[in-house]
Amino acid sequence: MTSSTSSVGTAAPKLRLGGDDGWGYAPAPESTDHVELRDRYGLFIDGEFTDAADGRTFETANPATEEKIADVALASDTDVDRAVAAARRAYDEVWSKLAPQERGKYVYRIARVLQERSRELAITESLDGGKPIRESRDVDIPLAAAHFFYYAGWADKLNYAFPGRGARALGVAGQVIPWNFPLLMAAWKIAPAIAAGNTVVLKPAETTPLTALKLAEIIRDAGVPPGVVNIVTGAGETGASVVQHDGVDKVAFTGSTEVGKLIRRALAGSGKHYTLELGGKAANLVFEDAAVDQAVEGIINGIFFNQGHVCCAGSRLLVQESVADEVISKLKDRMETLIVGDPLDKNTDIGAINSRAQLDRIEEYLEIGAAEGAEPFQTPCPLPERGYWCRPTLFLRASQSHRVVQEEIFGPVLAVQTFRTVDEGIAMANNTPYGLSGGVWSDKGAKAFRVTSRIRAGVLWANTYNKFDPTAPFGGYKESGIGREGGLSGLHAYLQPEEAA
Amino acid sequence: MEPHAQTADSGPQAAPFASPSIDAVGVEERVARLCSRSIKKEAKLQALHLALSMIDLTTLEGADSEGKVRQLCAKALQLHAALPDLPHVAAVCVYPALVGVAKRALEGSGIHVASVATSFPAGQAPLEIKLLEVKRAVEAGADEVDMVISRGRFLAGDLAYTADEIASVKEACGDAHLKVILETGELGALDAIRRASDLAMRSGADFIKTSTGKIKPAATMPVVLVMLEAIRDHYLRTGQRIGMKPAGGISTAKDAIRHLVMVRETLGQDWLDPDLYRFGASSLANDVLRQIVKQRSGIYQSFDDFSM
Numbered sequence: 001m002t003s004s005t006s007s008v009g010t011a012a013p014k015l016r017l018g019g020d021d022g023w024g025y026a027p028a029p030e031s032t033d034h035v036e037l038r039d040r041y042g043l044f045i046d047g048e049f050t051d052a053a054d055g056r057t058f059e060t061a062n063p064a065t066e067e068k069i070a071d072v073a074l075a076s077d078t079d080v081d082r083a084v085a086a087a088r089r090a091y092d093e094v095w096s097k098l099a100p101q102e103r104g105k106y107v108y109r110i111a112r113v114l115q116e117r118s119r120e121l122a123i124t125e126s127l128d129g130g131k132p133i134r135e136s137r138d139v140d141i142p143l144a145a146a147h148f149f150y151y152a153g154w155a156d157k158l159n160y161a162f163p164g165r166g167a168r169a170l171g172v173a174g175q176v177i178p179w180n181f182p183l184l185m186a187a188w189k190i191a192p193a194i195a196a197g198n199t200v201v202l203k204p205a206e207t208t209p210l211t212a213l214k215l216a217e218i219i220r221d222a223g224v225p226p227g228v229v230n231i232v233t234g235a236g237e238t239g240a241s242v243v244q245h246d247g248v249d250k251v252a253f254t255g256s257t258e259v260g261k262l263i264r265r266a267l268a269g270s271g272k273h274y275t276l277e278l279g280g281k282a283a284n285l286v287f288e289d290a291a292v293d294q295a296v297e298g299i300i301n302g303i304f305f306n307q308g309h310v311c312c313a314g315s316r317l318l319v320q321e322s323v324a325d326e327v328i329s330k331l332k333d334r335m336e337t338l339i340v341g342d343p344l345d346k347n348t349d350i351g352a353i354n355s356r357a358q359l360d361r362i363e364e365y366l367e368i369g370a371a372e373g374a375e376p377f378q379t380p381c382p383l384p385e386r387g388y389w390c391r392p393t394l395f396l397r398a399s400q401s402h403r404v405v406q407e408e409i410f411g412p413v414l415a416v417q418t419f420r421t422v423d424e425g426i427a428m429a430n431n432t433p434y435g436l437s438g439g440v441w442s443d444k445g446a447k448a449f450r451v452t453s454r455i456r457a458g459v460l461w462a463n464t465y466n467k468f469d470p471t472a473p474f475g476g477y478k479e480s481g482i483g484r485e486g487g488l489s490g491l492h493a494y495l496q497p498e499e500a501a
Numbered sequence: 502m503e504p505h506a507q508t509a510d511s512g513p514q515a516a517p518f519a520s521p522s523i524d525a526v527g528v529e530e531r532v533a534r535l536c537s538r539s540i541k542k543e544a545k546l547q548a549l550h551l552a553l554s555m556i557d558l559t560t561l562e563g564a565d566s567e568g569k570v571r572q573l574c575a576k577a578l579q580l581h582a583a584l585p586d587l588p589h590v591a592a593v594c595v596y597p598a599l600v601g602v603a604k605r606a607l608e609g610s611g612i613h614v615a616s617v618a619t620s621f622p623a624g625q626a627p628l629e630i631k632l633l634e635v636k637r638a639v640e641a642g643a644d645e646v647d648m649v650i651s652r653g654r655f656l657a658g659d660l661a662y663t664a665d666e667i668a669s670v671k672e673a674c675g676d677a678h679l680k681v682i683l684e685t686g687e688l689g690a691l692d693a694i695r696r697a698s699d700l701a702m703r704s705g706a707d708f709i710k711t712s713t714g715k716i717k718p719a720a721t722m723p724v725v726l727v728m729l730e731a732i733r734d735h736y737l738r739t740g741q742r743i744g745m746k747p748a749g750g751i752s753t754a755k756d757a758i759r760h761l762v763m764v765r766e767t768l769g770q771d772w773l774d775p776d777l778y779r780f781g782a783s784s785l786a787n788d789v790l791r792q793i794v795k796q797r798s799g800i801y802q803s804f805d806d807f808s809m
Contacts, residue, residue, distance in 0.1 A: 012737075013736055013737050013738075013739070013740040014737075015733065015736070015737070015768065015769045015771075016769040016770070017769075017771075019770075020769075020770060021770065022770035022773060023544070023547055023548060023551060023761070023765060023770065023773055024544060025538060025539070025540060025544050026540070026541050026542045026543050026544035026545070027541075028539035028540075028541050134537055138537070289522070290522075291521065291522045291523050291524035291527060292521050293521070293523075293527075293528075293531075293730050294523070294524040294526075294527025294528060294531070295527075297527055297530070297531050298527065329737075337766045346537070346538075346539035347538055347539055443522040443524070463524055463526070463527065464526070464527070464530075
């Protein structure tokens with residue numbers, strides 16, 4: 001037996017000195033055998049799939065291989081007109097007249113079919129968007145089904161939404177969703193809307209339309225009356241057309257703050273209801289009394305979940321100076337074990353960046369951060385040759401005045417700063433135009449409550465991060481948006497009290 | 502790096518150091534994520550061989566006899582006649598009275614003889630008697646001694662007693678390696694397990710070990726993760742590589758592979774070595790053998806095809 005107490009000399013001991021030669025993990029790709037993907041997808045309007053009126057299409061590709069998956073119909077104003085008209089007709093003639101418990105049955109049915117087809121949906125999500133199968137399988141799809149289950153239960157209980165006042169739907173909802181959680185965002189939008197009695201026109205993101213179109217198949221197969229859910233695919237112009245359409249009573253948008261501001265301007269004076277869920281630059285505050293190893297895990301989940309393409313990502317690490325060296329060294333070591341690569345491999349931790357455009361944007365910030373004087377750190381993990389990839393990155397010694405601290409990067413890039421006192425930590429956390437989310441790590445319960453109550457953000461996690469549940473409201477302060485999704489608040493966004501109707 | 506101080510140990514016997522606090526919910530989440538690693542094909546076969554080489558083949562029954570121990574040693578020497586190219590197990594673990602029998606049976610094989618001692622499993626005996634038992638086991642040829650800590654004194658807050666007890670046993674071990682059994686199933690909380698791990702490593706343990714196998718729960722994944730993190734922090738602070746031995750409850754190849762994943766990601770490749778990682782188990786070996794046969798031939802064989 002060799003000595004287990006050998007000293008390593010004067011240099012500070014370091015783990016993984018010998019690299020990772022030895023026992024490793026073989027590729028474990030999820031099989032795509034029984035996933036049916038068509039070469040061409042149409043718009044889903046009035047219960048049927050149709051081509052765009054002008055026949056135009058766009059391509060959706062796999063960001064891990066840069067290969068085209070399918071041609072998808074590109075909806076113009078004419079198509080959006082048709083979709084809104086179908087939604088209006090369905091609302092007036094069918095959906096608003098249906099007994100609430102019958103409406104609930106349809107929503108439950110969608111939830112169950114999502115579960116039944118979960119494997120196929122998870123694989124499609126990873127193929128089209130680049131996220132690791134571990135996440136699409138364990139997070140996106142189960143949560144999407146959970147949202148339908150949760151709001152299905154509300155369908156026949158709307159009189160309890162505004163106790164004593166009664167409630168009714170708004171009418172036709174125009175909804176525009178982003179590419180980071182394609183099916184989950186569709187569920188967040190569609191489930192409360194139709195459970196509350198509205199009909200919808202939803203536009204998925206142009207880089208990730210496929211799971212929304214599979215959801216359209218599910219909705220059709222579930223026998224949901226034609227026109228209750230319409231899905232129009234396309235890019236920004238299609239989205240603008242949906243949002244600005246006169247026939248839309250309510251707008252729900254999730255995406256960038258830039259576009260959110262345009263929408264709010266466009267809606268001014270229109271009388272339309274709206275909710276906006278926009279960008280974020282959340283602080284994850286680690287105090288000296290935190291359980292360090294679990295905090296490090298939370299930091300990892302906070303920023304590297306879904307390649308950092310998360311509006312509520314913990315993209316700023318604020319760590320108390322007295323434990324900063326320990327936390328940062330453990331964080332670096334943990335980063336060494338992250339596997340970047342094939343989204344369909346069950347062992348992949350960080351998948352592909354969603355698009356060339358997004359990768360360009362992230363890489364621009366990598367240059368900006370270094371030029372500003374922050375100290376970049378990346379692990380030397382191997383990357384595939386084709387596709388869009390970004391190594392997990394830290395910017396150490398970042399400062400409040402740096403753009404990489406102020407601006408949303410939407411990638412696996414964490415700005416690391418230190419603070420000395422509780423008050424200073426809170427002040428730094430709040431010194432941002434955003435206010436979507438945040439995290440606090442402390443073993444002291446009283447401190448966790450006191451600090452979270454002083455951070456101006458819609459969602460705060462204590463000793464955990466990125467926890468989502470359909471019963472919990474989600475949404476932001478300041479430039480992170482207006483309104484809440486999820487829970488009873490998310491239902492209110494699709495209802496009005498009876499007397500106001 | 503010194504673990505930062507925040508949990509003040511109460512009472513006059515407080516340890517001269519403070520262990521970091523542990524968030525049990527976070528530990529369970531980390532374990533769940535580690536368990537989601539998918540180990541297939543060549544990686545699986547390699548892991549199975551590695552696991553086999555880390556096993557302390559164990560018999561710790563009141564009914565153990567010379568015949569039973571000779572049979573166990575024979576199994577250690579020839580795990581599966583149909584597969585002569587397998588690695589051998591790390592050690593055979595027996596009671597002190599049977600160390601001599603095991604030593605003779607394993608002579609020249611490279612397989613170590615480990616002996617439990619210190620009034621295993623309860624540890625409820627005067628220290629002099631425990632030390633005498635350790636010395637007798639080592640005189641009889643034990644290469645490794647698996648001691649139990651006095652959990653009663655530890656839980657009563659008498660950390661200094663526990664530290665002195667471990668140091669005394671270490672001294673009595675001489676050249677034999679010392680594994681310190683914390684009996685984590687009796688310690689109640691991950692914070693206590695972390696503190697006991699730190700205490701044992703600072704007091705002379707070569708290995709820290711979860712359990713006697715007589716108490717449930719034994720080597721659960723969250724407990725082992727907390728101990729691995731303690732080993733990592735001790736190494737980063739001192740440069741000393743302490744070994745880890747989960748024991749009790751690991752009976753399938755699947756469990757063993759999950760442990761190897763956890764070791765690899767927490768401590769790195771260095772610890773994927775029988776000198777620094779062991780499985781204390783009585784039934785694990787045959788499940789690993791059966792999986793090796795399955796990986797090689799594609800067919801699961803009956804358990805009766807594997808010797809006891």
